[in-house]
Each structure stands twice: as structure tokens, then as C-alpha cells.
Amino acid sequence: MSEPIAAVVARAADLTARGLPHQAVALLRPALAANPLHAEGWCQLAAAHLDADEPDPALDAAKRALVLDGDHAWAQRLTSLALTELGRHTEALVAARECVRRRPDDWRCRVVLAEALAADAAGLPDAAREAREATRLAPTEARAYQVLGDAALRLGDWGAAERAYRTALRLDPDAADVRANLATVRRRRGGAPVTAPPADLLGAARALVWPALSRLAALLVTGCLVLTLAALPRPTPLLGWFAAALVAACLAVVARLLLGARGGVRRALLGLPRHRPRVAVVVVAFGLALVVLSGWSVALLLGAGTTQPLVLALLCALLGGAVVVLGGGR
Incomplete structure (x- = not known):
């Protein structure tokens, strides 16, 4: 039998x-x-x-x-x-x-999802979140902390990576790969700063910044065009309040982008214009448009009646928007 x-x-x-x-x-x-x-x-x-x-x-x-x-x-x-x-x-x-x-409550499923997300640099923030959920579900499993450490390492979040690896080693002292990664984190944390963020961080930052730039393009181009038409033949102080609201909405998009990023991704976001020329052009164009809009808004509220600054803001918005559309996030 x-x-x-x-x-x-x-x-x-x-x-x-x-x-x-x-x-x-x-x-x-x-x-x-x-x-x-x-x-x-x-x-x-x-x-x-x-x-x-x-x-x-x-x-x-x-x-x-x-x-x-x-x-x-x-x-x-x-x-x-x-x-x-x-x-x-x-x-x-x-x-x-x-x-x-x-x-959803199986930590092994969360770990596998974290590993699958980490295959793409844009998925690293989500990978870290899934790995963190795995450590919550299984606080005594070294593997969950190892995957969290791997995601944090690629994100450049040295503090989170070191904490995760140290916990993994406490749970599994024989994990040689975790020990090697912990040594890497400590070297990078204590070494000289690199001139450019790692490619993974730049990729993750670019994946976050391009949708935000697309929203800014839509806001600025549409808003400046509407303000230009409404300002004919002569702008009124009321338009100054609308311009101020447009500036506030654009700043809210920027704030949401920065607050939504974590660790090394946020640092990569701030340094992205230095390493991606298209992003630099868009940032400069939209920045000029916002500065000009802010000045025009204040001038209107103080009694001025010119529309020339508004035309300049519209041209800057159109330039930045064209780069966003033609660049396509590449």
C-alpha cells in the first residue's frame, strides 16, 4: 500500500x-x-x-x-x-x-507584494509600506524586517533601513545577507554625501513629480488664460483675489507632493531639477509664472490696472505646460 x-x-x-x-x-x-x-x-x-x-x-x-x-x-x-x-x-x-x-492578514503575502512592488523604482514607497505592514502582522519574523530594510535601503532612508536590519538580526543572528546590508547602510550613513541620488531614488522621485507637474500645468495654463480673458478690457481688484487663489492652489499641489514623499525620495525630489533638465525647465517656468501672478495680484489689490504681467505669466505657464506634455514623464 x-x-x-x-x-x-x-x-x-x-x-x-x-x-x-x-x-x-x-x-x-x-x-x-x-x-x-x-x-x-x-x-x-x-x-x-x-x-x-x-x-x-x-x-x-x-x-x-x-x-x-x-x-x-x-x-x-x-x-x-x-x-x-x-x-x-x-x-x-x-x-x-x-x-x-x-x-490581507497574512504577513507572507504582504512580503511577496513588497518584493513585487520593489521591482520598479516607482513602487519603492509602496513596497516599504507593505513591508511595514508585514512587520506589524508578524513582529517576530526576521524576513519581514529584512524586506523592509531592503526597501528603505533603496529609498535612501538610512535610519529606517538600519532599524529594520538590526531587528532582523536580533531575530535571526545567522542571516549573513542582512548583516552585509546593515554594514552597507552604516557606511553610507557615515560616509561622504554622494553628488547625485541613486538611480532608484531618482526614478521614484520622477514618478511622483510628473503627475504633480501635470496638475500644475492644467491649473496654471487654464487659470492664466481665464484671468487674461476676464481682465479685458481692464482688470478689476476682484481678479486679484482669483489670482491669489490660483497661486494658493498651485502651492497646495507642491506641498502635497513634498509631504507625500518620505526619506531619500523627498531629498531626491528636491535635487531632481539638477539631474533632469526637463524638470528644471518646468520648475523654472512654473516658478516664474507663480511669482509674476503673485506680484500682479498684489498690484491689482493696490489699485494697478495693467495686464502685461498676466501675459508674461501665461507665456511661462504655456512653456512649462508644453514641456510637460511633450516630455510625457520620460
Whole structure:
């Protein structure tokens, strides 16, 4: 009489945990051939293949588990990990989000989602947030703190990275990769400042700044055009209040952008114009438009009746808006 499939899966899990994934695969293959509807067995096979650095068969096994009745969150998690290993990051992110949707309180799903988000520099802030949620759900799991430290390291948030890595080492003192990353954080924290932010930080900052610049372009171009038409044939002091409201709305967009960024991303945002010429042109053009609008607003309230500054503000807004539209966030 053959061994029950549940016992085989348990033995395979033990082999994988002991660092013998190939033996686990050899054990599971014939058992699953005889019991092809055992979802947990397919998940365990996928996990063994992942530990053996075999993402292709791992993905096949995880997909088999997805069509069976079983722990679909586990299957989605394994699917995301295999897709990440294969470089298919968009699909990995979809699988990771589905895993979290099914098990929002499972820290392992949050970790997988954080890793999938971190594949793109623009997703690093969200990756750090998901990893932080994983540490909240599982405060005794070193892996959750390691992923949080990795995201914070790439964001340039040295303080958060060091705290996360130190906690991970306290929970798992034998984690050599965590110890190496902690040493890297301490070197960067205590070393001389770099002349340019890392590429990851610049990418994350650019992904945040371009939508804000698009909103500013819409506000300034539309607002200046409406004010120009309303100022004919002669502006009234009431238009000064509208101009002031337009300036306040633009400053609110800028404030929201800066307050929404964290750590190294905020520093990269402030330094982005020095490293991205298109951003510099837009910032200068919109800055001039806001300064001119502010001065014109005050002048109107004091009794002036000129529209020339408003025309200059409109031209600056059009220049910055054209760069935003033509640049397309690239």
C-alpha cells in the first residue's frame, strides 16, 4: 500500500526546510502523478522548485494548484515568487495583489507584494509600506524586517533601513545577507554625501513629480488664460483675489507632493531639477509664472490696472505646460 499523499507532502516540506529541495521534488513527483488533485502537494512542489532555483517548473506547479480546491493564497504567493524570478514583474505584481486580497492578514503575502512592488523604482514607497505592514502582522519574523530594510535601503532612508536590519538580526543572528546590508547602510550613513541620488531614488522621485507637474500645468495654463480673458478690457481688484487663489492652489499641489514623499525620495525630489533638465525647465517656468501672478495680484489689490504681467505669466505657464506634455514623464 502506497504512502498517503499528506504524509509525502509533510516529508517533502521537511526536506525542503533542511535544504534538500531536489530530494523533495523527487519524492513529490510520483506522489502527485498518482494524486493529481492534491492542491497542497502542488504548492509544496512549487516551493521545492523555488528553493532549488527552478522557477519554470515552480510556476507550472503553482498554476496547477490555482485550478484546484485548496489554499489559493499560497498558490498565488508561489506564482508571484516564480514570476519575479523569471523577470515577469507585471504578472508577479498582479499575483501578489491577489494573494493579499485573499489573505490581507497574512504577513507572507504582504512580503511577496513588497518584493513585487520593489521591482520598479516607482513602487519603492509602496513596497516599504507593505513591508511595514508585514512587520506589524508578524513582529517576530526576521524576513519581514529584512524586506523592509531592503526597501528603505533603496529609498535612501538610512535610519529606517538600519532599524529594520538590526531587528532582523536580533531575530535571526545567522542571516549573513542582512548583516552585509546593515554594514552597507552604516557606511553610507557615515560616509561622504554622494553628488547625485541613486538611480532608484531618482526614478521614484520622477514618478511622483510628473503627475504633480501635470496638475500644475492644467491649473496654471487654464487659470492664466481665464484671468487674461476676464481682465479685458481692464482688470478689476476682484481678479486679484482669483489670482491669489490660483497661486494658493498651485502651492497646495507642491506641498502635497513634498509631504507625500518620505526619506531619500523627498531629498531626491528636491535635487531632481539638477539631474533632469526637463524638470528644471518646468520648475523654472512654473516658478516664474507663480511669482509674476503673485506680484500682479498684489498690484491689482493696490489699485494697478495693467495686464502685461498676466501675459508674461501665461507665456511661462504655456512653456512649462508644453514641456510637460511633450516630455510625457520620460
